[in-house]
Amino acid sequence: MIHTIIEPFRIKSVEPIRMSTRGERRRWLDEAKLNVFLLPAERVLLDFLTDSGTGAMSARQWGAIMEGDESYAGSKSFFHLEEVLRDLTGYEYIIPTHQGRAAERILFSVATKKGDLIPNNTHFDTTRANIEYQGAEAVDLVIPEGLQPRALHPFKGNIDLARVEELLKREGHRIPFGMMTLTNNSGGGQPVSLANLRAYRELLTRYGKPLILDVCRYAENSMFVKLREPGMQDRTVKSIAQEMFSLADGCMMSAKKDGMVNIGGFLALNDAAWVEAAKTLLILTEGFPTYGGLAGRDLEALAVGMQEGLDEDYLRYRLRTAEYMGEKLKAAGIAIVEPTGGHAVYLDAKDFLPHLGPEQYPAWSLANALYLEAGIRGVEIGSVMFGKRRDDGTETYHSMELVRLAFPRRMYTQSHFDYAAEAICDLKANADKVRGVRMVKQARYLRHFTAEFEWAAS
Numbered sequence: 539m540i541h542t543i544i545e546p547f548r549i550k551s552v553e554p555i556r557m558s559t560r561g562e563r564r565r566w567l568d569e570a571k572l573n574v575f576l577l578p579a580e581r582v583l584l585d586f587l588t589d590s591g592t593g594a595m596s597a598r599q600w601g602a603i604m605e606g607d608e609s610y611a612g613s614k615s616f617f618h619l620e621e622v623l624r625d626l627t628g629y630e631y632i633i634p635t636h637q638g639r640a641a642e643r644i645l646f647s648v649a650t651k652k653g654d655l656i657p658n659n660t661h662f663d664t665t666r667a668n669i670e671y672q673g674a675e676a677v678d679l680v681i682p683e684g685l686q687p688r689a690l691h692p693f694k695g696n697i698d699l700a701r702v703e704e705l706l707k708r709e710g711h712r713i714p715f716g717m718m719t720l721t722n723n724s725g726g727g728q729p730v731s732l733a734n735l736r737a738y739r740e741l742l743t744r745y746g747k748p749l750i751l752d753v754c755r756y757a758e759n760s761m762f763v764k765l766r767e768p769g770m771q772d773r774t775v776k777s778i779a780q781e782m783f784s785l786a787d788g789c790m791m792s793a794k795k796d797g798m799v800n801i802g803g804f805l806a807l808n809d810a811a812w813v814e815a816a817k818t819l820l821i822l823t824e825g826f827p828t829y830g831g832l833a834g835r836d837l838e839a840l841a842v843g844m845q846e847g848l849d850e851d852y853l854r855y856r857l858r859t860a861e862y863m864g865e866k867l868k869a870a871g872i873a874i875v876e877p878t879g880g881h882a883v884y885l886d887a888k889d890f891l892p893h894l895g896p897e898q899y900p901a902w903s904l905a906n907a908l909y910l911e912a913g914i915r916g917v918e919i920g921s922v923m924f925g926k927r928r929d930d931g932t933e934t935y936h937s938m939e940l941v942r943l944a945f946p947r948r949m950y951t952q953s954h955f956d957y958a959a960e961a962i963c964d965l966k967a968n969a970d971k972v973r974g975v976r977m978v979k980q981a982r983y984l985r986h987f988t989a990e991f992e993w994a995a996s
């Protein structure tokens with residue numbers, strides 16, 4: 539019996555990586571104001587910034603690109619995508635958007651108002667920002683284990699039903715609908731169980747509230763359900779996904795994740811009144827309802843990608859990639875979010891850099907050090923992303939300081955992951971030399987994308 543899980547694809551077209559030296563990276567990082575978002579991608583060796591829109595498309599998808607119908611209205615490619623998404627989700631209305639946050643902005647514009655509360659396991663950063671932009675409040679109610687990086691639980695993305703019920707009782711009149719994020723990206727790419735989703739649905743129904751899913755990584759979540767939830771082993775991932783969709787009233791998706799495309803997203807709903815208002819907004823800012831900000835070829839690539847994203851050999855390899863990285867890091871005594879999630883490994887920067895206090899942004903500092911020493915680009919999920927500078931100039935800090943290494947789909951091979959693991963272990967051995975940072979410039983919303991830093995005095 540052979541245990542090695544191989545990449546279930548072979549490579550047809552390659553893209554060179556520009557190799558670099560530490561000296562070059564030191565200069566480049568300074569030029570980027572110690573913000574890896576501001577680095578030209580060519581200066582990165584292994585780009586684990588995000589798994590969003592960064593993956594490799596298949597030969598079948600590239601073929602589909604040529605089939606794209608670029609008609610302004612009623613494109614054949616739209617009807618193809620609509621058919622695929624209706625079959626998968628069961629929702630009546632499919633509204634394409636250029637990416638996830640466009641679907642978010644449109645839904646929150648039509649379905650929320652100032653003073654509303656939106657519960658979720660954990661809102662993703664753009665989701666939270668779009669809710670706050672409407673004057674509403676994004677409430678994170680993940681189970682307590684979901685906030686403890688090393689608590690072992692098979693479904694750390696589950697929502698805390700007792701706290702949801704308490705919120706419904708106390709503030710029900712302010713809650714237009716509940717949300718659930720599959721998998722819980724900001725909480726470590728952790729899955730939600732079918733049982734938790736069913737119970738959440740029942741709870742919301744008792745209070746007369748709809749449920750909207752954020753399904754960026756629904757396929758990875760469904761594979762976790764198949765692997766971890768009792769009684770699910772013999773089901774197809776697709777049937778598990780279909781049941782999850784059937785428990786909700788609609789969904790938003792950034793198709794740049796499990797949609798296996800470089801750009802795209804959609805909103806899928808059953809409520810005709812919401813859909814009418816959404817289409818009006820869509821025309822205003824995205825485009826006609828049968829293309830929604832995408833080219834016909836993008837719709838076609840997405841229709842194929844939505845099916846490929848459910849392939850169980852692919853998903854098994856996909857989840858194993860993060861697990862493999864996690865095993866190597868843990869063996870070297872490095873603290874990560876456990877168990878590993880679907881799309882990424884999350885380093886616990888508080889543990890990695892115990893000499894840095896929160897005001898030195900340990901996760902941001904670790905992300906910088908990883909780039910400097912090894913050319914690896916990850917992203918801070920900590921106080922720069924989720925903290926805030928109050929109007930009086932004081933700071934709030936996030937409870938977790940993580941560096942997310944997110945893995946593009948079907949792109950890097952095992953030797954890339956071996957290199958990354960070795961580099962991180964090396965950095966850990968010299969962690970006391972990693973310096974903290976000071977934020978010298980920031981924007982009001984989503985500040986991590988553009989903030990500028992200096993090294994803190996050591």
Ligand SMILES: *Cc1c(COP(=O)(O)O)cnc(C)c1O
Pocket residue numbers: 590637638639640662664665719723752754791792793794795803
């Ligand atoms: C990526 C993501 C979004 C936003 O989608 P974009 O395509 O980046 O606009 C929303 N929610 C979650 C959980 C995500 O991972």
